[in-house]
Every structure is written in C-alpha cells, then in structure tokens.
Amino acid sequence: MIKNLDTDDLVIGAGLCGLMYGLTAVTEGRSVIISEAHHKAGGYATNFYRNKRKFIFDCSQHKVSGIRENVGNLWNTLQRLKLHSLLEEFILHEEIGTVVYKERFIRIPSEPEEIREVLCAHFPEERTGIQQLFKDIESHGYQHYMFFRRLMNEYTINKEILRESRGLAKITAREYFNRIFKGQDIIEVLSPIAIYSGSISNEVNAFYFLHCLYAMFYGGQAYVKGTGQRLSDELLKEFISRGGILLKKNPVYEMEDHQEYMQIKTRKRIINARKVIATCPPEDVLKMLKKDKYTEDFQDVINNFEVGWGHFCVYLVISVPPEEIGIFSPEYLLVSDYGDNFTREDFENDRYYDLFTLSLSNYHRFDPDGGYILQLVMLDHGDRWFHLTEEEYLVRKQKIQEKLIQRAFKTFPDLKGKLIYIESSTPKTNYKFTLATKGSAFAYKMLPKTNLSLLSSFPNDKINLVSTWSGGPGYETAMCFGFTQGKLLSKTQKYESIEEKNTES
Template sequence: MEKQILTADEVVVGAGLTGLVYANVMASGGKRVVLIEKHTKPGGYATNFSRKRRFVFDCSLHKITGFGENGNVEDALKRANLFDLIEFHPYTHLTTFRFEDKTISLPAKGESFMACLRDSFPDQKDALDVLCHDIQTHGYQNYMLARMALGEYEIDADLFFESKQLSKISTYQYLTERFTDKQLITLFCSLAINLGVEAVEADALYFLHFAYTFLFTEKRFIKGSSQALSDALANAFEEKGGTLLVREEVNAIDVKNGRVIGVESRRFHIKSDSLVFTGCPHQVINLLPEHVMDDSYRNKFDKLSFGLGAFIVYLGLDVPPSELGLVDQDYLLASPEYLEQAEVACHGEERYTTWPLSISNYHALDPAYGHVLQLEILDQQDDWLILPRDEYKAKKARITQTILARAQKHFPKLASHIAFIDASTPRTNKKFTNSEGGSSFGYKPLPGRNMRFLKRPPVEGLTFVGTWMNGAGYEPAICLGFTAATLKCRESEKRISTDTVCMENA
C-alpha cells in the first residue's frame, strides 16, 4: 500500500490531554499540525467505554485539580481559549476515609480538610500545622514552576534549596518524622493513590506539590465522563484546521544530518522538522535510526523506573449504589497492615490486600453513567505483561475477587447486585495507551532521580513533552501541553521579529 504524504509544521505524537492542548495552541498560532494517536479515540487516559448499553466507565479517576484563583489548569485553558468548551462542575467532597473503626468524611477545600483532621486527631494539631506550612511554601513554590517557565513567577532561592533536600527523602520518611498517629500517617499515605505513587517510593517534595494542588486549588469534574473533555479539545483542534489521525501508530522517525525530517506510520509519511513526543520516551529508542543515539545516552534510560499502573474493577449494578450504602462520591479504604507491609507489598501480591483501595461512585456524580462503581488499587508491572493468556485471565479473575472482597467488608450487599463486572490491569494500560511497563503514571518519582537528559534529545527537532517527564495527572498533562506550546510560539515570534529587523537593516 502506497503511503499518503502529509506535510506539517508540527507533528504531535499522542492525543492525550497534553497532545490535545499543545496541538490546539499551535494550531491557534497558524501552524499546520498533525496529531497522531494509536487508540481508536482521542484522550489517552481521559477516555471512556460502555458496556451492555447502560454502563459507562471512565478509564481513570475523575477529579481534576487546578481550578480557581491560583489554579494552573483554569489559567492555561482560559489563555488557550479552551475553558468555555465544556462545563466543569465543583467537587466539594474529597473522599470518605475508612480505617479500622474510624470513618472520616473529608471535604475538598484545604482549610476545611485541615480543620477536619485537627478535630479527628487533636494530639497531632502541631504536626498538622507544620505540614500545612510545608504544603503552602514548598508545595506551592514547586506548583508554581509552571508559571516560572513562562516568566510569570520568581522563585525564592532559599526556599528552593530547602525544597531540594525534601526531594531526597521519601514521602513515607517525611510523614513518619512529623506524625506519631498511625491512622493519620496511613491517611496521608493513602491519599497518594490520587497521584499514582506509593509513599515509600515517591519523594517528599513531589507529595507536597500534589498536596497543594489537591487541597488548595479547586477541584472539578465533567459530566459525560472525561471523554467529553477530550472530544471537545479534539473538535476544537480540527475546527482550527488541524489534522487528527486515530488508529495510527508511529513506527519510525525519519532523521537526516542529525535532525528530524518526518515520521512514518502504517498509512502515512508525514514530513516535518518538528516532532513533539508526549508518550513514553523509552519508545523513541526503537523509533530512531540506531546510529543517531550513542550508548551513553541510551544507557541513561536504564536508570529510570516505570511508574505504577492500576488494577481497576468495573462494576455495573442492578440498583443505585446508594441503596447498598454507597452514598458518597468517593471512598478510600485503608488496611491496618498497610504501613508495615507497604515496602514489601511493592514486590509481592500483599499489595492487593494492604494497599489503599479507592471506590469511585460515578453514579453519584452523574446518573447518566448508569449504576456504576469503580474499585481502583495501584499496581506494579509484575508479570502482567508476560503471562500466557490463560494464566493472565486466571490471575485477573483472582485479583478481581480479592479486591471485591475488600469492598464487601464495608458494603456487604454489593456482591448480590452486580449486573456487570470486568477489570483492567497494567497489561490493559499497555495495550490501549502504549505505556511502557503498563504504567499509568509515567516514571517513578524516586528521590534523587535525574531526568534532565530528556531535555536534550539525541536529535534536533525532537521534543519530549508531558507527564512522563513531570508527573502524572490531568492537571500536569494540560499545563505541560499549554506551557510547551506557548514557549514554542514565543520563540517563533521572536525569531520572526529578529529576521524582520535583519531584513530591514539590510
């Protein structure tokens, strides 16, 4: 089959939120942009699927942070003229935390959240004050690095030095040094599920950054699932004249004299000297001609660890979840053995019984989903990607029942009202998003990690942009796409202005 030839100013690989926002900003600037996506629909993890014509499931969690006065998401979407494309709804209930005999309904607003914890753990008040200070100083400044890149925020050098020290210790170490109450430590470790990390692995500064955006910016959700956001962004891009290719995977990057000149897919040869790669940078190793990447650069990839994936159980019920006792939008179930087993569970199946389990009640958010619940636990690559089909299916069924049994301890009526059940694993992640290691959350934010080499790709014209480099989540995905495109547009405008002056002087 003869390939169709396209010519573009920019080729963007990956139509997740990063790629969609980046492509929109560049297309608004008059650039010819081709956005290429392996999956059948745009959105990456911000997609959905339906079953039995009455259940709609989101592929990832539904909270979107970064709204309000200090929110980077709202700022980015408004400046890109994308904010009014979709209606965002306030999210006032963060989660209901359950641990042994304690149940705490946690509000989404940071001040109310901290007040709730001070009431629930009065002997930890001073330590909570210290944490709150760290979140609003170290966490806030790290959060504002996105604005710093745009020249809109100046960092405090002394605070930045202190923050660097926090990046060298784990979140678990940070929390155990500040708190003495086992339940409270477990609560904060459990909240990290929303960031896709385990507290024993993620560095403390990463956690404080997350805590700032999770607690001190406003949260929103989208009716119609996150697919509604992705579709709106995709439609806006095409209305600007952009080209969106789905069901199409890049299988080679063309290079000449050390510079990108295009990409190849099954049906297309796309000519361009600018390539933005939003997926896992590891994939580029096999897409570039072998001679253009030396061993020293290639070996740096070996020092990076793939982040966690997720095991999600999708439940369609024959009654509204509220009839089974699930009245809140979210629940977070923690095990008393979690703190003792956290590190061991990173390497064994203990994680399915001890790691935090999130229950998302999508029906409470939007009845149009149907009577839907999703049970999610973080997961390792383990042997998911290499198991023979029969063994894979057997393990998937076994872990599904383990997780369902945990939920039933809190909601005993659940099992007798299941009309549909399915599950996704890190292998599912790999299949539909092409994420190496089945990761849902990029590279692991381990203390002392060094990913600066990704800012200097092995060939000119190639740029890595997205959550694989700077942290997972809807907010980072959107903001990273906006920031990278805005800076690129500024460089282009500056270059045109300089060329014009040179021509006039000539």
C-alpha cells in the same frame, strides 16, 4: 500514490498532553498533525461502553486538579486558550473523598481550612504536625506546583526555602510524615490521598507529594460530566476548528533525520515535519530512530528512571442506586489496618492486594446518566502481569478481581448480591490501549532524587519529549505541560511553515 504530508509539528499521541500541545501550537499559528494509534482521542482520558451503551465506564477521571478560579494552573491555562465553555463544564467536587481506616469513616472536605479542621478533630494530638504540614504545602508544595509557570517566567523561585525544598526532594513522603507526626494513624489517612497521581508515600519524594496535596487542597479539584472522554473530545473539537489535523488508527513506527526536517513513517502516511513532539514513552522514541551513539547515550539517561504504577480496575454495575447500600461519597479510600507501608515481599507474594489502599469510586454520583457504576481501583505494576501466559493471565486476573471485591464487601456488606456486571482491567490492558511502557498510568515514578529535567533536552533538536513522562503525571500536569511547551516552542521556532513554502515555490 498517496502524497507525503508536510507540517511544522507532528505530535505523537492524542492524549491530554498531545491535544493541549496541538491546540496551543495551532493557536500560535503553526501547522500541526497529531498521529494517534488508537481509534479515538484521549489516551487514558477516554471511556468505554457495555450493554448497548447502557453502561458507561470512565477509564481514569477521578479528580482534575487546578480548576479553582484565579488559583489553579489549569484554570489559568484554559482561560488563556479561551476555552471558556469547556471551563464551565468542570464541576468542583464537594469533598476529596472518605478515608476508611480502622472502622472510622473520615470525610475529607475540599476546602483547605475545612481539611485542617477535620484532621485536627480526628487527631487532636497531632495539631502541631498538622500546622507544619499546611505550612509546607503552602510553601514547598506551591513552589513545586508552580514549575510550569517558572518555565514561562511567570513565577520566581522562592530562594529562601529552596534549600529546604531540595532536602524534601531527597526523602520519601513517609519519612517526611514520620518527622512531623507522632503516630502512624494520621500518616495512613493522609498517604492514600495522592493515589490518583500514582504516588505512594513510602516511595514518592516528599517535595512532589506536597505538590500533589497543594494541587488537590488549594488548586481545586473537579470533574467533567460525561467521563474524561468528554474533556478529550472538547479539546479535539477545538484543535480541529483551529486548523489542526488528527490522524487516528495511525501509530508512528519510524523516524529519519533529513537535516531540515524529520521524516516520520506512520501506519497510513509518511509525514515530513520540522518538529516531532513525542508524548509517547521516551524509550519508544529511541526505538523509532536508527541506532546511533546519541540514542545509546540517551538510553543511559532513561535507565535512571523507574517505570511507574499502572492499575488494576474492577468495573462494576450494581442493581440499585449506590446510596441505597450506604455508598454516598464520590470516593472511598479503603485503607487496611496495616496502612500503605507494604514491603517488596508483600508485593511479590500478592499480600499487597490485601494491604494496599483500595479506592472505591462512585461514578453514579459523578454522572447519574452513566448507570449505577462503581469502580474498584488499586495501583498495580506491569512487572506482575506482562510475563504471564494467556492462561496464567486469566487465572490471575480472576483471583485479584475476587480479592478486591471481597475487600469492598467487608466495608459495604450490602453490596453482596447487587453486582449485575463485572469486568476487570490490568496494566496489560493499559498497554493495549495507550502503548504506555509496562502499562504505566503515571509515567515514571517520582522517587527521591528523580530529576525529570534530564529528559528535557533530547539529543536531536528536532525532537521534543513533551509528555507526562518528562513533565509528571496527572490530568492537570499533562494539559499544562502540553500548553507550556506549545507556547515556548512556538516562540523559539518562528519560521514560515512548510506548507506556506510549498505554496510559494
């Protein structure tokens, strides 16, 4: 009979958040097992191959923020974990990308001063609003960005601007832009910049949007060569070398409270853990527990949140180097003439796919070894995909794929006739590989008045929700939140490990 495993911490999920929690906790001297449903670590930070490994597709990595030396929180975190060689693998992007709007190609550089100059050059009539925007990014955006450091008493809230910060958390980014700018054009150029944190200006709250801009403009955005999988694999390697255990292909099904510890039923093993660190969706944690008054009450808390955006992706391989057909920038944001201010109706009747910003990523520029790879990505929602029959699903997938390709052809006509491989994914695909509710790639939406701290105290003190669902989306947030919680929980939970106790008795 297989023996039960004992551990201090059982982490559900080996995405970036789970890996960083695990790595931090083992470094602090705790015993940690990570149980992962998939056959490889990384969650969204993974890749896949086609054509006998000739084509490599990255599943999510575009911009990893926070990597600027002495400024970015992620840089600080990786330094503290002594992951110096991993830090050296990050390459800073030379530009954020090129926004294509009303036939203009606006290249957004990566240094804040240069971004300000570019915006002023393109929109001289908006100079006052642009100055206000940068002032707000440096004050409110920074304040929100430093959330993790505040948890560790390393940042003191700036009370002088707190009231104003709270006010910004109650309005959308678009409402904020309308206050500071005279016209719509600059709004449509700035709105899509935060797309890689799943933010849309007409729904995300302005305080959080300013955080995204701070992380992107000031924190320093970078990438790791060899796709997001490389980052996950390096974190996993360190976790194992510092004593952690990973159980792959091992979904967690059920948990039972045994007073001193939680008993966790997984596909392969039963695990007894002092603490469960859940990086999976909060609603799945409730399903793993026996129904109780406290699980029902917590379901009411979860009902306050709206499941965020997943995405539709067209993976393309082309027959020539992208620069031969005019694709130079690592990233293009193709904004329609109507901008991103779509309505619910646009979304429901599929006009959305013609209107909303489409990103075209030039992965060949990131990593020439992966082939002539381009990806078309648009935010999309599980609500439009999960209810379909298999046949309806395939028809719809084909239709949306064609729409996005036609949009790419409009901006880059020489792309026609160069596509040698096409494959698409939907929010349903996301669910298949990450088990994220409705295939959300960015956890809950950060709408006005969304308060993630409601999720920080789970009504069973042996279970902690440590995830982008409770900390906010993105690579940097996932890793910094995992680290912060690993530090804090290790500090407050110093006791002899179950393993040590077993050996003594």
